[in-house]
Amino acid sequence: MVVVIQCKDQIGLVATISGVMAQQNINIISMREHVDTACNSFFTRLELEPPAAIAAAINSTAGNPGSGTQASGDDAATASILAYAQTLHSQLEKVLPAGAFIHVTTQPEKKLVVLVTKEYHCLGDILLRNHFKTLGATVEAVIGNHAILGDICKRFDVPFHLVSHEKKEKEVFEAELQSVIGQHTFDYLVLAKFMRILSPEFVASHPMRIINIHHSFLPAFIGASPYRQAYERGVKLIGATAHFVTNDLDEGPIITQQIIPVNHTFSATDMVKAGKEIETSVLAKALQLVIDDRVFVYQNRTVVFDH
């Protein structure tokens, strides 16, 4: 069981929060706390050992990752878990500053909608994990502005919607996107190499819920053709960056970044190819962090309580 809290900082917050846990006879197995003193912001993430009855209920509802088997839990177990989480949430709400963000998670239950264009590598990786239940989330649907990736979605029994951008005003295209997105419930929109720039209006309608993979080590090589730019500059490392999308292109809060070495034997095309490996890896890592409730966003930056 994981609890995450983000609020205005004040002396005594850790005592207040851990006091609630102690009162409930909950052991804190792992805790991370961070204060940004410059802006007086408090962040914490606790991994908790719930009471035996709740732990048993959680186990009974968990699927078998990697094997594709379904969860065997029943509705009663689920209900008791939810009730327990809700109680804890209420108790924390009572003692924390007004406006505190509190989230109590008993098991992964997040839902994703994935947007793609033509490149398969990030989507394929996500679909594989989704299929074998190791993603920790469910891919509700995939939306492509080209048709080509429909086939792989079909092979994995995941709904694919084609929403073409061609011969359309951006407004019309995005209205169609929103309409399709609106058919699904989701926690995050994942831009898995979606090569259209979204309007501020679109972004504003899903604040801090759109995750993008940018194919460079931001802030280097913002914008189009970063590998071509990297090749021209003669860099010795290329990177990829997963970030939340904001109105400023490629300027949103960074979740995670990785690099790989390159050298003079890499053409721009070789860099594109090598880059796909880390794009896949960085997006997978970012999704894992977000799905595990390890990422907090504030003031265009993130707090990431990684392992």
Add this chain to the structure above:
Amino acid sequence: MVVVIQCKDQIGLVATISGVMAQQNINIISMREHVDTACNSFFTRLELEPPAAIAAAINSTAGNPGSGTQASGDDAATASILAYAQTLHSQLEKVLPAGAFIHVTTQPEKKLVVLVTKEYHCLGDILLRNHFKTLGATVEAVIGNHAILGDICKRFDVPFHLVSHEKKEKEVFEAELQSVIGQHTFDYLVLAKFMRILSPEFVASHPMRIINIHHSFLPAFIGASPYRQAYERGVKLIGATAHFVTNDLDEGPIITQQIIPVNHTFSATDMVKAGKEIETSVLAKALQLVIDDRVFVYQNRTVVFDH
């Protein structure tokens, strides 16, 4: 066009080899040469710019990686490429020491048979690349000693053979394996988390053609449960190793290795999960190196002319 040569070392080999290229009006775009003076062994790999006619033929027969489209070349182009490669091979054979290994490649054409047990991560990655034609090789078939991964193969239209080891002598099991393998032509057998130990007889029948992924940073944690061993030892990095299989378990020539950091927050189970990411990545890298003719084996070690 790539040429690789491995032979006994002697003064003048580079001059001899490059002389053949100069005579044929072939430009050497990239060359790597290495001599192991301790055992008098010579290794080289050349990337060549073939004459315009051959270059055109190669282009016409190449598929479109990533898009799943088929190659559009015709049989005449293929024939002319093969004839050219054969001529080059003969000319090199004439001037190189007896017993030299010479390989002239005009385009990726390698074939793989993949052996698996229950874990999907390495196989899934290979099937994705195979499906989208970015593997640089073709997966001819998958053989599992459990049935569970048959489904994913079917989704990708790749033949799957179930060869169960249960209630069988190893001899019988391996005879059945060999029989199924014998139905396919292949360059490499890839053990993609195949959890049975193969007998010396089996290994000897496919010398330096069996590639394994071992889930540790060899030579640390040889044998079973390396992540459990790593956890017990309290290491701060865990690794994975791709290697050719020889008679000595986990002792064959190493192709490539990678590591990731771990810490006290990782249980043995967490290490298993984190390790799958590099197992997938290391095996993919090793296959790419082998498929691109970048790996030479000798005396239980490898020369790898990577990018």
Add this chain to the structure above:
Amino acid sequence: MVVVIQCKDQIGLVATISGVMAQQNINIISMREHVDTACNSFFTRLELEPPAAIAAAINSTAGNPGSGTQASGDDAATASILAYAQTLHSQLEKVLPAGAFIHVTTQPEKKLVVLVTKEYHCLGDILLRNHFKTLGATVEAVIGNHAILGDICKRFDVPFHLVSHEKKEKEVFEAELQSVIGQHTFDYLVLAKFMRILSPEFVASHPMRIINIHHSFLPAFIGASPYRQAYERGVKLIGATAHFVTNDLDEGPIITQQIIPVNHTFSATDMVKAGKEIETSVLAKALQLVIDDRVFVYQNRTVVFDH
């Protein structure tokens, strides 16, 4: 101000500890907590914002790292800091389980004695940082079993003691070592490429206070000539490991590890040379972690609350 606590786990510990801080009007800027449920052990590290008066006193006594200037604080400031730390310590002691390890640090004040043989790279790095006051600790003395590194110590005005092992029983050699060590107060003995194996008796007299740099990625290549072993095995990564010394050679709790890639162009000698770079880097990192009170030891393993 940093507080670290290690004790038997029980429900409510975080509430107890943070309660003391709240009561004292101390803000917790950063907190890490970890429970090893398998052995019921609790670990925590808190970075605290002390009251303004104490913060001012701490600032007034801090030197200017990197510039070699001396601290300008006076004795009164130092006394008030110590008194404050002692009070906090007492308050924590009252409420924590019996036998709890509690350490309150107001500023780096650790002392080191460094043991060396002939190789300069680790020692040189430590002496540089010590000289420019960026080590966060003070090198009280260097002891060498060869004379050669005396010169570099002299250049940095650090006492050097020659304690030769030649033509001596190990007991005699170690008695002489202990005698010289006894002339200095220190928190840690640092084996900076000290190439003698210490007896269990010696080790037992400084429990968990001896830090070694081993020139391999433990547990691979235990013992002598690890680079030669690595070369023979044909590995593609070599490593270095900083660990506490216990009676079992190269088997003590690991603090940190790093690796670098190698390939067929590296002779065993080249590996030795490349390895020195990470030996230096790993030992520096381990010392920084230990000096910053980020490392806990238990059951032959470590909890490391790194940045």
Add this chain to the structure above:
Amino acid sequence: MVVVIQCKDQIGLVATISGVMAQQNINIISMREHVDTACNSFFTRLELEPPAAIAAAINSTAGNPGSGTQASGDDAATASILAYAQTLHSQLEKVLPAGAFIHVTTQPEKKLVVLVTKEYHCLGDILLRNHFKTLGATVEAVIGNHAILGDICKRFDVPFHLVSHEKKEKEVFEAELQSVIGQHTFDYLVLAKFMRILSPEFVASHPMRIINIHHSFLPAFIGASPYRQAYERGVKLIGATAHFVTNDLDEGPIITQQIIPVNHTFSATDMVKAGKEIETSVLAKALQLVIDDRVFVYQNRTVVFDH
């Protein structure tokens, strides 16, 4: 013995070069060749096994790295080596295209002048290696625009010149620099955290002989306070870049780059501190590459034939 050649590409160059070696009975132990087809440039680096007599002479003149002992060779040996190298050079010159750059190295003999400001970390590392003869080059002098690093130079018996920039026109300051530099012979000027921007005129007077360490992962965070910029942007990796200096600030050909992970617990000051570790490491690596004749420069980029 190492030979490096850079010239206009044409078919047959490898044959021509290796033909000279074969004729001289020289074995090529390791060879790297690269052609940039876009600009028709040819680069190669050969490690050669010289005839026994020359090999013996080379050995007799080599010092003992790491121990500070002096080379024991005599003038006759040195003369015979130089004569041999000159002969090889002439033979290559005869057969290579006009204007080819040809360099024959028999042993490390490069000389450096190091420019610094106030930070010690890069200079200290270079002085240590220089002192223990593991740099592969000689530090002829250090020039500082502040006095503070004079002391460490004195401790290592390396000449230090103070050339203050204060209350001077840039022209005057640089004229003084040039005057001091002119007192020394050198192959490279190393800017080891030299915090003044050099004029185009100064740079032009030492073309491709000035090496700088920039404290960011170029091209991200060009200019001043890159760590502050990195902190503001919330990046998850910070880097350092060693490059040749050209007229465009921070835009010269990149030699090598490294990164380290950072996170929300790093203040801008922590990033500065962490960054010093890779600045030191990257500059050391770049110097090693340049000293070992592994770096070629052309068109604002480099070819680096690393291990």
